[in-house]
Amino acid sequence: xxxxxxxxxxxxxxxxxxxxxxxxxxxxxxxxxxxxxxxxxxxxxxxxxxxxxxxxxxxxxxxxxxxxxxxxxxxxxxxxxxxxxxxxxxxxxxxxxxxxxxxxxxxxxxxxxxxxxxxxxxxxxxxxxxxxxxxxxxxxxxxxxxxxxxxxxxxxxxxxxxxxxxxxxxxxxxxxxxxxxxxxxxxxxxxxxxxxxxxxxxxxxxxxxxxxxxxxxxxxxxxxxxxxxxxxxxxxxxxxxxxxxxxxxxxxxxxxxxxxxxxxxxxxxxxxxxxxxxxxxxxxxxxxxxxxxxxxxxxxxxxxxxxxxxxxxxxxxxx
Numbered sequence: 526x527x528x529x530x531x532x533x534x535x536x537x538x539x540x541x542x543x544x545x546x547x548x549x550x551x552x553x554x555x556x557x558x559x560x561x562x563x564x565x566x567x568x569x570x571x572x573x574x575x576x577x578x579x580x581x582x583x584x585x586x587x588x589x590x591x592x593x594x595x596x597x598x599x600x601x602x603x604x605x606x607x608x609x610x611x612x613x614x615x616x617x618x619x620x621x622x623x624x625x626x627x628x629x630x631x632x633x634x635x636x637x638x639x640x641x642x643x644x645x646x647x648x649x650x651x652x653x654x655x656x657x658x659x660x661x662x663x664x665x666x667x668x669x670x671x672x673x674x675x676x677x678x679x680x681x682x683x684x685x686x687x688x689x690x691x692x693x694x695x696x697x698x699x700x701x702x703x704x705x706x707x708x709x710x711x712x713x714x715x716x717x718x719x720x721x722x723x724x725x726x727x728x729x730x731x732x733x734x735x736x737x738x739x740x741x742x743x744x745x746x747x748x749x750x751x752x753x754x755x756x757x758x759x760x761x762x763x764x765x766x767x768x769x770x771x772x773x774x775x776x777x778x779x780x781x782x783x784x785x786x787x788x789x790x791x792x793x794x795x796x797x798x799x800x801x802x803x804x805x806x807x808x809x810x811x812x813x814x815x816x817x818x819x820x821x822x823x824x825x826x827x828x829x830x831x832x833x834x835x836x837x838x839x840x841x842x843x844x
Contacts, residue, residue, distance in 0.1 A: 569605045575634050576669065578603075579627060596623040607633045638707060641670035642687050682709050 565585060569578055582603070586596055597620060604612050611629045612620055619625045631637065648663055671680045689712055690698060700719045706712035769776050772783045824833045 566603055568603050569608055571606060575608060575630065576636060579630070593623060594621075597621050597626050600626070604630075636669075637705075638670060638683070639702070639705065641666060645670055685709055686712050 566582060569575070579600075582600055583596075586599065591599065600623070601612055601620070608630045611633045612626060615626065615629060619629075645663075645666055648666070651659065671683050673680055686706055686709060690702065690706075693701060693716075697716065697719055701712060701715040704711065704715040706715055768779060770778055770780050770783050772780050773785050775783075821832050821834055824831055
């Protein structure tokens with residue numbers, strides 16, 4: 526009886542142990558990254574730095590051990606504004622690729638490799654900004670441009686492409702820059718295309734010059750010379766013609782040496798003082814009229830004979 530009871534206890538203990546082992550091996554319900562990302566991170570706002578936002582998302586996804594194939598679907602609900610437009614502009618297959626989605630979003634913010642290179646070369650120290658913040662911002666910009674995680678060869682190739690683009694002539698630089706080269710092979714192919722195209726156009730111009738030499742040029746006949754209009758002709762003064770005095774028309778001298786003196790205009794001080802019984806200004810309006818009365822002339826106005834006073838303006842005629 527005791528042996529049977531002991532055997533039952535042993536069997537029950539084994540069953541309990543197996544159940545505990547099964548429970549310990551059972552995994553907790555897995556939360557999908559799409560829902561987890563929306564619960565942990567806030568949505569992108571206009572004030573956020575897009576690069577800092579994406580870097581924060583990638584670090585969180587790495588800590589949560591999400592599969593890289595699920596990163597794009599987890600990032601999509603957090604996007605707004607320009608980044609959201611970039612997501613919807615891609616086709617479903619490209620939008621599911623996180624690397625392709627990230628590249629498209631950064632390009633919409635003009636954060637390409639060439640854009641980072643330009644910012645790197647344009648960097649300047651600002652005295653009103655914290656020193657450490659500027660230094661670490663430059664380090665972050667340099668890493669984003671050179672991408673050292675891809676190896677030393679990628680860094681060297683990026684520097685070579687940047688140096689070549691800076692030293693090219695302006696026309697060649699414009700052509701090569703439009704191809705957006707990312708490697709030495711890309712920039713070499715673009716330069717070879719430009720050179721072959723230039724040689725082809727140069728040969729076409731030389732052929733056009735040779736053909737132009739064999740074809741006689743047609744010249745238009747010149748119109749007959751116009752006859753001078755007698756109404757518009759005038760005599761030009763001879764360069765040897767002698768000058769004259771404009772006062773007396775004498776060829777012996779000029780106006781400053783002319784002996785003929787100008788007749789001065791009559792003034793109150795140069796005329797005799799009038800005598801009259803009335804104070805000046807009561808019966809006459811002009812003192813000059815007291816010395817020499819204004820000239821009068823008989824006229825007929827509306828059938829009536831009247832006397833009109835002539836307004837000479839001055840008693841002396843100016844020459």
